[in-house]
Amino acid sequence: MGSRLVEQLGAHNVAGSAATTLADRIRALILDGRLTVGERLPSERALAVELRRSRSTITRAYGLLEADGYVSRLHGGSTRVTLPNGHAAPGAEADDDAIDLSIASMDSTPGLYDATVRSLPRLAALRGTSGYSLRGLPELREAVAQRFRDRGAPTSADEIIITSGALNAVNLILAAIGRRGERALVEQPTFPHALEALHRHGYRLLPTPVDVDGWDTRHLNETLLGSRPHVAYLIPDFHNPTGATLPDEERPRIVTTARNVGTQLIVDETTTELDIDRGWSPAPMAASGPNVITVGSMSKIAWGGMRIGWIRAERTVIARLLAVRPSFELGTALLEQCIAVELLADMPALTSHVGQRLHDGRAAVEAGVAGIPGFRMPPTPGGLSAWLDIGTPLSTSLSLAARERQLILPPGPRFTTGGVLERRLRIPITLPPERTAEAMRRLSLAWEDVRGAGASPHAELQHAAVI
Incomplete structure (x- = not known):
């Protein structure tokens, strides 16, 4: 090995x-x-x-x-x-002058303060309890279940667990059902931290391609049938990072194929509510079969500091999750759960605000891309980011040059399993427009640095690296 x-x-x-x-x-x-x-x-x-x-x-x-x-x-x-003197460790706080495009997340919704104030009586009423809640507050689980019912997936509160964010939910699922040495089907590209979680739990990864135009569903289904992976991790709504949405007609087919071969689907709906102008609302994959475990989160629609996520699964899976959870945590913060109840009660206002913010962020990225020769931005109807085609396979070189311009920029291979997609770059559409404009200015300068250094696209294509 x-x-x-x-x-x-x-x-x-x-x-x-x-x-x-x-x-x-x-x-x-x-x-x-x-x-x-x-x-x-x-x-x-x-x-x-x-x-x-x-x-x-x-x-x-x-x-x-x-x-x-x-x-x-x-x-x-x-x-x-090691790291050289003066270099911050990856993930550390960046300098004040640096712009971090590795995080695709907005600042808090304007309604967060009022929701916090309204939540305090609910929190006060819980003072007589232990403060621990493995399942989550009943009223929050019911509110999450109602969101699923509204979208076409009959769900009861007993089929919901509240977690400390979506990634926490993924790790809880893998801790409960994971099998070291088994195969896991993943999209290529996909959310990098999910890849890391699967690696950490001992899975061997099977990539299936996704692009801005969508999934190669034939490849996906044939991989399920031929390899029979133990789990499959999918992001069907405003896929991260491409922004694609899996068509309604393909969802039950994939769920059925996975059920027939014994594959447990882990469906990440963290980006589901991030609509700008898609024009239609797909049914959740959970509506198509019991072999779907769904993960969701408040972090992208309310604030990254709201560490509230959830898992929807059939009751037997919920029981396994509850049996494992105490081994690494005893529940989710009650104050944040109380706030989430208030926010979910006014979802139309919340999603409207998010949609406008994403619209403005998208426009700022479009304006910046228009000024960089060779860059192309595909249609981006929603989601966290634009999946740019930079024309030549120099994404890693550009990422390194961007750091010299105080721009933290993950290259395309960061989102893959094997060092591919060097022509691609993920740019968040979540920053305020003026901050995005400055980021794109720095990106343009970094691109000039790369091109001025005489990098050979053909050499880079042959020797692209994984990030």
Whole structure:
């Protein structure tokens, strides 16, 4: 079995790379957090064998990284990931002047303050309880169930668990039903932290392609039939990052195929409510069969600081989730649950506000893209971001150049399982327009830096890296 470094790089993507190119790709993985500080890298000899390169090339690449402070080496010992002095660790707070496009999230809805005030009597009434709630408040579970019923999926409050966000929900599901060594079908591209969660629970990933035009549903169904994965993780509504929506007629077919082969579907609806002008509302996949576990969240429609999510599943699955949950948490914060009850009671106003904010953010990205030669922005009817085609496979190089312009920008391969999609770039449409305009100005300058450096698109296509 190969090393994690080569898995992240993609051996085929760095075949024949010079030492400087290999060092750049490893540095990009470190800056993006895919390689963690303190992590041990393969020895020079082992990496040379894996990549089929000379040991001198690997020695030179590690030497360049060490000179820049990205690895530390002990003679005759290990090579470990470090960060140079003055560099923030991935995920740390950025400088005030930096613009972080790795987070696709809006600031809080104007109604959050009033909802918080209205929630206080509800919270006060709970003071006589223990304060722990594995399932979640009954009134919040009923409000979430009602949202499913309104959208065409009959649901009772007993089929809902309230969680501390959607990613927390995914990890709870995998802790309860996961099987190490099994296969998991995932979209390519998809939400990176879901890929990390599946990896952490020991799954082998099977990618199925998605683009701005939608899913290759034939490939998806054939993968289900041929590989019979244990789970499949899908984002059918305003897919992250492409923005595509799975057609109504395809949903029951996928659910039925998955049920027939014994695949448990994990459907992420975190972006479902982020409509700008799609013009139609699909039925939830949960309406098509009992083998669907649905994950949702308040973070994208209210505020990222509202760590409220939920799981909808059949009662037998709910029982398994409740049995596992106490091993790592004892419930979700009651104040935030009380606030969520108030917010869900006024969903039309909330989604209207979100839709307008996304509309303005989309317009700002469109204006910025129009000024960058070779960039193309596809139709973006909703969701968190625009999935840009930058014309040439230089996404990783652009991401590195953007950091020098105080712009934190994940490249296309960050959203994949194998170092592909170097022509793609995800740009959030969630920032205020003036902030987006400045981000796009910096992106344009970074693109000029990349093109001015004389990067070869053909070389980059052959040696693209995973981020």
